[in-house]
Amino acid sequence: MNVTVTINGTERSADVEPRLLLVDFIRSNLGLTGTHIGCDTTSCGVCTVLLDGTPVKTCTVFAVQANGRSITTVEGLKQNGELSAMQTAFHEEHGLQCGFCTPAMMLVGTALLEENPDPTEDEVRWAISGNLCRCTGYMNIVKAIQAAAQSAKEGASV
Amino acid sequence: MYPAKFDYLAPESLDETLSILADRGDEVKILAGGQSLIPMMKLRFATPPTLLDINRIPGLDGLTRTNGTLSIGALVRHNDVVKSDVAKANHTVVSAAPWIADPIVRNLGTLAGSLAHHDPEGDWASVMLACDGKVVLTSSTGERVVPITEFLVDMFSTSCQPNEMVTEVRVKAHSDRGGGNYQKLERKVGDYATVGVATCLELADDGTVAGAGIALTSVYAFNLKVTEAESLLKGETPSEELFKEAARVASQACDPASDSRGSADYKRHIVDIYTQRGLAESLAIAQGGQS
Numbered sequence: 039m040n041v042t043v044t045i046n047g048t049e050r051s052a053d054v055e056p057r058l059l060l061v062d063f064i065r066s067n068l069g070l071t072g073t074h075i076g077c078d079t080t081s082c083g084v085c086t087v088l089l090d091g092t093p094v095k096t097c098t099v100f101a102v103q104a105n106g107r108s109i110t111t112v113e114g115l116k117q118n119g120e121l122s123a124m125q126t127a128f129h130e131e132h133g134l135q136c137g138f139c140t141p142a143m144m145l146v147g148t149a150l151l152e153e154n155p156d157p158t159e160d161e162v163r164w165a166i167s168g169n170l171c172r173c174t175g176y177m178n179i180v181k182a183i184q185a186a187a188q189s190a191k192e193g194a195s196v
Numbered sequence: 197m198y199p200a201k202f203d204y205l206a207p208e209s210l211d212e213t214l215s216i217l218a219d220r221g222d223e224v225k226i227l228a229g230g231q232s233l234i235p236m237m238k239l240r241f242a243t244p245p246t247l248l249d250i251n252r253i254p255g256l257d258g259l260t261r262t263n264g265t266l267s268i269g270a271l272v273r274h275n276d277v278v279k280s281d282v283a284k285a286n287h288t289v290v291s292a293a294p295w296i297a298d299p300i301v302r303n304l305g306t307l308a309g310s311l312a313h314h315d316p317e318g319d320w321a322s323v324m325l326a327c328d329g330k331v332v333l334t335s336s337t338g339e340r341v342v343p344i345t346e347f348l349v350d351m352f353s354t355s356c357q358p359n360e361m362v363t364e365v366r367v368k369a370h371s372d373r374g375g376g377n378y379q380k381l382e383r384k385v386g387d388y389a390t391v392g393v394a395t396c397l398e399l400a401d402d403g404t405v406a407g408a409g410i411a412l413t414s415v416y417a418f419n420l421k422v423t424e425a426e427s428l429l430k431g432e433t434p435s436e437e438l439f440k441e442a443a444r445v446a447s448q449a450c451d452p453a454s455d456s457r458g459s460a461d462y463k464r465h466i467v468d469i470y471t472q473r474g475l476a477e478s479l480a481i482a483q484g485g486q487s
Contacts, residue, residue: 039204055201056201056202056203056204056247057198057199057200057201057202059198078197078238079197079235079238080231080234080235080301081386083298083300086300092303093299093300093303094300094303094304095300095301095304098230098231098234098235098301098304099230099234099304100204100230100234100247102204102206102249103206103227103230103249103251105206146299146300164299165299167298167299167385167386168297168298168299168300168301168385168386169300
């Protein structure tokens with residue numbers, strides 16, 4: 039089946055089997071390897087992308103379901119060639135250690151601020167509760183998302 | 197992990213969908229949110245020859261209140277329920293929604309699909325059993341409205357026929373003298389309930405209990421509606437003692453297994469405590485006059 043998606047603003051197509059998972063479509067067919075594969079069982083959230091702006095776990099979506107829809111991956115977060123406020127905040131607050139969960143964390147953070155520009159710590163923790171990080175203990179991830187919210191208030195684009 | 201091969205159909209109208217089901221419903225699985233079905237297909241526990249994606253059918257995502265009934269369309273996601281003002285019409289429903297899976301799974305998974313999947317440890321079935329929910333089954337020859345007790349047949353099986361699909365779930369809105377609650381103990385976000393307790397209360401004008409619902413998750417072979425505890429409450433004046441007695445009955449009715457989530461005794465104790473808490477919370481809402 040032919041699948042056409044708009045990914046990070048660019049239209050891309052490929053002919054795929056219906057059983058191809060969206061995460062493999064993004065990584066193998068489209069060559070965007072910033073979206074990671076972790077548990078492969080809908081638990082860890084590292085394969086999260088934004089589908090029409092909403093976070094979804096791409097190990098549990100078929101590529102054919104995304105036909106005609108818009109996808110944002112970590113490669114699409116940058117704004118005019120510069121790091122987004124979320125990416126900058128993860129850098130400055132050191133919101134990562136090994137970096138494996140980081141693309142998903144930044145995407146979930148971005149979607150959160152879209153909906154709730156000034157989240158409390160509890161709201162940030164709630165929002166990332168479907169994403170596992172095995173290194174940090176989450177402290178700096180939470181700080182980074184809050185720092186991004188702060189800099190967005192000061193005019194940076196998330 | 198990869199599913200077995202399947203044909204994929206994504207009809208854009210309900211009529212087309214129902215005609216496919218009439219023609220070859222027995223080889224079709226319906227894909228709504230897919231958050232339970234796709235994992236089962238990846239494990240090859242489910243190997244449907246044809247996957248019928250209903251996500252492109254307009255009109256199935258309605259979440260509406262008409263008179264005293266809350267209607268939840270087949271494509272209403274768990275997170276739609278979390279965010280909806282309309283869903284607040286039923287306190288048990290709105291209290292359970294944030295406890296389903298995790299925030300990302302809630303973006304895709306649907307309430308109706310969860311009931312149709314009928315995992316025996318799912319949360320929504322307890323909510324619907326406590327609140328006397330109904331399921332609308334539609335086929336090319338018409339629709340029938342089935343009480344939840346008749347819809348849920350056995351684990352992973354329902355009374356939905358091969359030529360039918362779940363198009364809507366209906367549940368009563370609470371009156372301003374009603375309340376409800378879902379208590380869930382889970383080891384971590386996204387896990388099955390260690391114990392879940394759904395409660396639902398309606399008070400009469402004189403303050404006695406006009407209607408009560410109690411159902412338990414993960415402490416029996418299936419979601420357990422505790423009718424004995426429900427009838428014990430009816431007609432009585434709510435009190436701590438009355439709720440303790442209902443909770444004792446509920447904790448005796450369940451039959452939890454000892455496993456990695458806790459011992460049977462521990463779970464039974466939690467059923468007792470959570471039933472008391474759930475009823476107390478339901479009563480507080482009912483007496484607070486929220487609607």
